[in-house]
Amino acid sequence: MRISTEWQFRQMERAIGRGTERLSLWQRRTATGRRVEQPSDDPVGTVHALALRQQVAQIEQYGRNIREAKLFLQATEQAFADIGEVLSQVRQIVTQGANDTLTAEAREALIQQVRQLKQRLHQLGNQRPDGERYLFSGQNLHTAPFDIVGGAMVYNGDGNPLLVPIAPDRNLPMNFSGARIADLYNKLTEIENHLLSADSFTLSNTDLRDIEQFQSEFQRYRGEVGVRLRELQDYETLYASRKDQLLGNLADIEEIDLAEAISQLRQSELSYQAALQVFSRVHSLNLFDFLRGG
């Protein structure tokens, strides 16, 4: 085929142009580490990558929600532990108080202890670990759950659950109703009265049994807190590995294989050099250069 001079040059120009283009593509990819810079680089991959990014974002949010719920539940667990401590002290007092031979001073000391424990219970019930939210108010978050009206404790909360989204189909209640704390407080008032009236019979029968029931009830609450914390922990572990997996998939789509990129970069450098060499060789090849001016 006849090759015109113009065509010869144009082809070499194009070869060099393509070489530069390819070289700069792999330089950029190696430098940024990104394979997909715009949707058209890999339309299917892009859609997949957007979905993966959404899942990662959602998992990260669930992670934050879980940490939040954990803090609240850990504070609740501490509160139940403290209430348990109050209960075991009350149980001792009831056992000691159900003794007809008790001296008046000893009895008075027990009454003082009960009053202190009532105060402690009130404090525990109305605590705000983060300085904002009451543990036991239910959804009436900003209202102190316990008031003393005429010596009796009333519960102002609504006892409704604070639901935390931790999975697409799971909203975990992170709080406990405070209604039973009020009952407990009023039970302590009864015990105080029975100590005052030295009613050893009621103390040793009804009161002791009631306190033991409260003890096992609050024990159960603590157990329930533990169950919820374990659930949170399980999700946290699940999300950590799921996130690694998703980020791995995302990297497969969006990022280059560095080894491949570097070898591509080397190759494009070589072919670019070759194109330049061919140009410098060919442009000196011309019949005019071989003809002596005659």
Added chain:
Amino acid sequence: MSSFMGIELGIRALRAFQIGLETTGHNVANVNTPGYTRRRVRFANTPEFALSPQLRLGTGVMAQSIQRLRDMMLEQRVNTNAGDLARWSALSESLSAIEGLFNEPGEQGINAKLNALFNAFEELATRPDSLAARQQVLQAARSLTETLRTLHRNLTTLESQIQSQAVGTIEQANQLAQQLARLNEQIRAAHSSGAEAGDLLDQRDRLIGQLSELIGARAHYNNDGSVMLFVDGHTLVQDGAAFPLPTTIDLANRALDSTPTDIRIQSGQLRGLMDSLAQLQGYRADLNTFASTLITQVNAIHSTGYGLDGNTGYLFFSGTDASNIDLHPDVSDPMRIAASAVAGAPGNNGIALALANLRNAPQASLGGQSLTQFYRALVGRLGNDAQVSRNRAETQQLTVEHLHHLRESVSGVSLDEEAANLVRFQRSYQAAAKMVSTFDSLLQDLLQFVAPR
């Protein structure tokens, strides 16, 4: 038989080779001229001289004509394909610009901002009473609405740029058509005087090439070298007259409004720009559907909830689509964000949860897709369209290059060839000159022999 016949023969040869040398010079000089068609001198022997019926003497050579080496069939194929290349390149460039506006996949795109908003709603569900969580919701929403509005604005700016580019293309084509009409006259005049107007024909072919690329025009060549040019059923150039294209675009039919029938544009840059406009408007319509669904759905849920101030009926977004979506003045105070489904229960998160659940909720207005799915599909479609048009442009580029190669192999100047011709004509000229001097010395011999007497 004249005694000077030999000298005359030599001079005819000298003249012919001189023309050969000049044509070679013209070719060499135009080696870099785009659209130049190489010329070749056709030599022919002059009529014989009969000394007797048995003895016929040759009388030498003459330059019969200067040929312009061009394959008109190939020319038409080049033009058709160059028109298609211009179409796909224009579309590919526009789509690549649109892709750039979407900023996907990345942290600044709508996908990321939308997820940030849903995350903020979830954070709010976890801490419905928290001021920080509320401010985060407002910030995420503000950022999303700004991104949507910016994208909408940029798409509209790009649209008007493409629009004026399309009109510019038509106007340029109309100008070139007028030049071609004038050229037709000149070519015809040259033809009637019997000359082959090589340079005028080169210019004609260049103009036809440009018009094919701009509007996909088709040429019909007349015997006298003039052309008729058509676009669809419209005659753009006939003889010395140009009939300009109207500039009103009927995008749906990819046509120009004209009477009695519209002119359909099938190829060329103009078709590519029309396709770009239609695509752009499609993406923008989808973006608006997305934004209006977001506005409607979020407001429908939000307005049933209660702010920390205990009031209800607050709207979250204002606006109707991507062009004007914004935060509603109702929620200028973060306390008024309705996270709770129950009045006076700051710990209730019913509304915040419902808002967060919008992330994956199927929407009838989006054909059963969720907001996030719909947007992803939009980006996927854009990416796919951009990739397809880029591939079409690249394939078409190869076809056009191949055809250019074929054309160049017929019409392009080869310096090697011209160098060889130069040597050939130079040597021939030298030989002819030698011939003249030989005949001259023969004559001198004759004269010397005769004169002294």
